[in-house]
Amino acid sequence: MGIIGITTYYIPLKFSQDLLSDLSSWERIISGFALVVGIYSLLNHHYHKLRKKAPGWGFSVVVYVGMVMMVIPGFWFTMDVPEKAEFGTWSRSKQTLLLRSNGIQIVNTQPEYDAAIAKPHPEDKPPKVALNTPEGYLTAQEQLVRVPIQWEYDYIFVPMQATMFSMLAFYIASAAYRAFRARTIEATVLLITGIILMIGRVPIGEWMWSKLPNITEWILANPSMAAQRGIMIGIGLGMIATSLRIIFGIERTYMGGGE
Amino acid sequence: MNWMTRITQLDRRWIFLLVAIAVILPQIFIIKMPMEPTKPVRQVFDFIEQIPEGGRVFIALDYDPSSQAELLPMTLSIMQHCFERHLRVIATTFWVTGKGLVSSSFTQMEKEYNITHGVDYANYGFQVGYAYVIMQAGLNFPAALPMAKAQRTDEMEITKGIQKLGDVDYIIDLAAGASIDVWVAYGVERYKFKLGGGVTAVSATQYYPYLDTGQLNGLIGGLKGAAEYEILLDNKYGHMSNPLRKIDVDQKVFLGNGTKGMGSQSIVHALIIFLVVITNIFYFITRKKV
Amino acid sequence: MSMETIGIWIAAFLTLMMYSFLYQDNPFYKFGEHLYLGVSVGYFICVTWFEVFIPQLFVPLREDQKYILIIPTVLGIFMLMRFIRQAAWISRWSMAYYMGFGSGVAIPSVLLASIMAQLEQTMITIFQKNPEGRVDIIAWGPSLTGQLITVIGLLCVLTYFYFSVEHKGFIGRVGRVGIYFLMISFGASFGYTVMARVSLLIGRVQFLINVWLDSIFHFAK
Numbered sequence: 116m117g118i119i120g121i122t123t124y125y126i127p128l129k130f131s132q133d134l135l136s137d138l139s140s141w142e143r144i145i146s147g148f149a150l151v152v153g154i155y156s157l158l159n160h161h162y163h164k165l166r167k168k169a170p171g172w173g174f175s176v177v178v179y180v181g182m183v184m185m186v187i188p189g190f191w192f193t194m195d196v197p198e199k200a201e202f203g204t205w206s207r208s209k210q211t212l213l214l215r216s217n218g219i220q221i222v223n224t225q226p227e228y229d230a231a232i233a234k235p236h237p238e239d240k241p242p243k244v245a246l247n248t249p250e251g252y253l254t255a256q257e258q259l260v261r262v263p264i265q266w267e268y269d270y271i272f273v274p275m276q277a278t279m280f281s282m283l284a285f286y287i288a289s290a291a292y293r294a295f296r297a298r299t300i301e302a303t304v305l306l307i308t309g310i311i312l313m314i315g316r317v318p319i320g321e322w323m324w325s326k327l328p329n330i331t332e333w334i335l336a337n338p339s340m341a342a343q344r345g346i347m348i349g350i351g352l353g354m355i356a357t358s359l360r361i362i363f364g365i366e367r368t369y370m371g372g373g374e
Numbered sequence: 375m376n377w378m379t380r381i382t383q384l385d386r387r388w389i390f391l392l393v394a395i396a397v398i399l400p401q402i403f404i405i406k407m408p409m410e411p412t413k414p415v416r417q418v419f420d421f422i423e424q425i426p427e428g429g430r431v432f433i434a435l436d437y438d439p440s441s442q443a444e445l446l447p448m449t450l451s452i453m454q455h456c457f458e459r460h461l462r463v464i465a466t467t468f469w470v471t472g473k474g475l476v477s478s479s480f481t482q483m484e485k486e487y488n489i490t491h492g493v494d495y496a497n498y499g500f501q502v503g504y505a506y507v508i509m510q511a512g513l514n515f516p517a518a519l520p521m522a523k524a525q526r527t528d529e530m531e532i533t534k535g536i537q538k539l540g541d542v543d544y545i546i547d548l549a550a551g552a553s554i555d556v557w558v559a560y561g562v563e564r565y566k567f568k569l570g571g572g573v574t575a576v577s578a579t580q581y582y583p584y585l586d587t588g589q590l591n592g593l594i595g596g597l598k599g600a601a602e603y604e605i606l607l608d609n610k611y612g613h614m615s616n617p618l619r620k621i622d623v624d625q626k627v628f629l630g631n632g633t634k635g636m637g638s639q640s641i642v643h644a645l646i647i648f649l650v651v652i653t654n655i656f657y658f659i660t661r662k663k664v
Numbered sequence: 665m666s667m668e669t670i671g672i673w674i675a676a677f678l679t680l681m682m683y684s685f686l687y688q689d690n691p692f693y694k695f696g697e698h699l700y701l702g703v704s705v706g707y708f709i710c711v712t713w714f715e716v717f718i719p720q721l722f723v724p725l726r727e728d729q730k731y732i733l734i735i736p737t738v739l740g741i742f743m744l745m746r747f748i749r750q751a752a753w754i755s756r757w758s759m760a761y762y763m764g765f766g767s768g769v770a771i772p773s774v775l776l777a778s779i780m781a782q783l784e785q786t787m788i789t790i791f792q793k794n795p796e797g798r799v800d801i802i803a804w805g806p807s808l809t810g811q812l813i814t815v816i817g818l819l820c821v822l823t824y825f826y827f828s829v830e831h832k833g834f835i836g837r838v839g840r841v842g843i844y845f846l847m848i849s850f851g852a853s854f855g856y857t858v859m860a861r862v863s864l865l866i867g868r869v870q871f872l873i874n875v876w877l878d879s880i881f882h883f884a885k
Contacts, residue, residue: 123769153708318636342817354778
């Protein structure tokens with residue numbers, strides 16, 4: 116497969132390009148199964164913790180609760196706001212739940228609906244109202260903004276992940292304060308460059324000295340770029356060497372070891 | 375000497391508190407500071423400026439909520455820029471947990487502009503495979519990205535005529551990880567399309583070689599880059615009316631979280647520099663005395 | 665109270681719960697951490713089903729009759745065999761296919777993007793055509809210093825990374841200069857890393873002040 120992967124690049128004919136396209140789609144499908152492997156591994160770890168009642172097993176219950184919280188609405192309401200044709204095939208209770216979760220007021224008579232529509236409103240905030248008719252909900256589809264899984268994503272997943280990573284700001288400040296000592300010339304060069312960058316890349320630096328951002332940009336585009344280019348070439352050579360080792364079967368650790 | 379040593383060994387929770395105050399205060403008492411957009415950011419802006427009306431821009435939102443503080447402001451600014459210029463936007467992500475961000479970005483745009491899925495924009499959600507998506511899309515776009523929100527690629531107006539990825543006018547990768555390397559290696563080198571980049575500040579320094587070679591034709595780095603882009607957008611479109619836009623122009627919609635965050639960024643940087651310099655001075659004094 | 669308001673309060677509560685770890689580890693943080701794990705796994709499951717298996721596998725099989733996709737499906741199922749001890753050896757076929765093709769396509773791509781293009785640009789920096797069409801070595805001009813530093817820096821860094829020769833004498837001194845270039849680059853990365861981490865914190869603070877507290881006190885921005 117490795118030889119095929121290399122040669123498709125150098126053969127510009129249609130059959131080679133079609134082969135590359137098809138094999139890429141196969142790799143994508145296998146990648147999907149690899150995601151399943153990851154999911155299973157994590158759930159399996161917490162399942163064993165639960166079974167053995169290991170210390171902290173109560174929190175493993177929380178993992179499963181969180182998972183169920185996402186999976187049930189995700190599969191029942193799907194992941195994206197449905198198109199009109201699909202929405203119309205849903206059961207009335209499911210449609211009602213989705214409308215209410217989007218804050219849409221449901222009215223049963225035409226005069227109520229007309230009164231709600233007639234209320235003055237800004238162009239970016241149309242009235243959130245739907246008329247319940249035997250044929251379906253009138254003017255409801257355009258009001259749908261979010262499905263429940265998107266709500267959970269926006270208000271549960273996003274804050275937690277963003278917060279966990281934002282804590283790094285505190286740690287980097289504390290680490291720089293406690294451990295960053297200019298003990299050698301190299302460390303001093305690193306510290307001075309770091310300080311120039313930190314000041315030059317924020318407006319306070321521009322306010323202090325108008326040429327500081329230009330100096331910062333020069334450092335990034337010249338000496339720093341030279342070093343990064345050297346690192347990039349080194350990494351590239353390493354990747355090619357590793358790829359060749361995998362293709363020729365010298366490197367087999369990715370298979371998982373064992374007999 | 376004792377007090378100097380004690381200061382260099384302060385409980386880290388005091389540092390946390392100082393950092394928190396340095397971030398919170400400028401958000402309450404807004405500090406406005408001048409900012410001149412830098413050349414790499416201008417390059418992205420200017421390239422979008424010269425795309426004719428009706429052109430298509432492909433944006434890969436390769437990040438998740440862990441980096442959204444830096445990359446979401448850029449995403450929204452670029453999308454606003456495209457819609458101000460009546461360009462059409464196709465977006466996807468190669469990160470599983472980034473799929474929701476693509477949806478919420480377009481939801482935000484639908485609040486601000488009169489746009490329709492399938493006509494003005496296409497949300498391709500999550501695409502598995504990373505390099506393989508790029509390679510396949512570079513050869514056969516409809517096969518690589520067959521469906522956007524239950525609409526087929528060959529049935530949507532926005533993707534009419536797109537046979538391969540290079541048929542779009544511009545591709546922008548907003549990357550939290552190393553996806554710019556993947557786009558350059560598997561996309562730009564194979565299919566020779568124009569690629570712009572938006573990256574977190576952590577990885578910004580490593581992409582300057584691509585800027586130099588022209589493999590990237592512009593780079594927006596970190597929250598500062600996002601703020602610069604917002605300023606460019608506000609300077610150009612902040613006083614113009616646009617029939618596509620729903621929100622009143624006076625609401626300064628272009629100056630988002632990027633610009634608003636610069637006050638905090640400045641103060642925290644100054645604080646960290648002060649702390650590092652002061653501890654180094656104390657360290658050398660105490661070392662000399664010993 | 666709308667779902668959006670409830671959501672904002674839940675988001676703020678979860679944010680503050682995670683930040684409690686900064687004082688010390690506590691059950692609230694552990695609860696939040698495990699909830700985050702569970703919610704991510706649930707989201708992964710939904711995305712994998714709706715964004716991977718349906719559009720990439722089921723729709724092409726059912727509507728476009730692309731029965732050849734049964735081959736990667738079988739290879740994918742082989743990959744899942746790694747969890748059954750007696751059948752784990754089958755997963756090696758999938759891994760071999762996956763890694764083999766991946767390695768193959770990587771070689772020309774990385775060679776061109778990371779090595780050839782970078783070396784080409786460095787050569788262009790050294791040898792530039794002047795307006796008369798002659799090739800000059802390092803074009804004299806306003807960016808001369810930068811160009812010289814770029815070329816010298818790259819050569820010094822590559823010398824430093826060349827470990828097949830002992831770093832003594834001339835090679836040692838050149839390698840030393842390379843270390844200084846690397847330190848400048850790492851200093852730039854450090855400065856940028858501080859900026860990145862602080863930006864993430866600013867993002868959360870913006871949410872807490874401009875969204876959550878604003879929903880209570882409605883102060884204008």
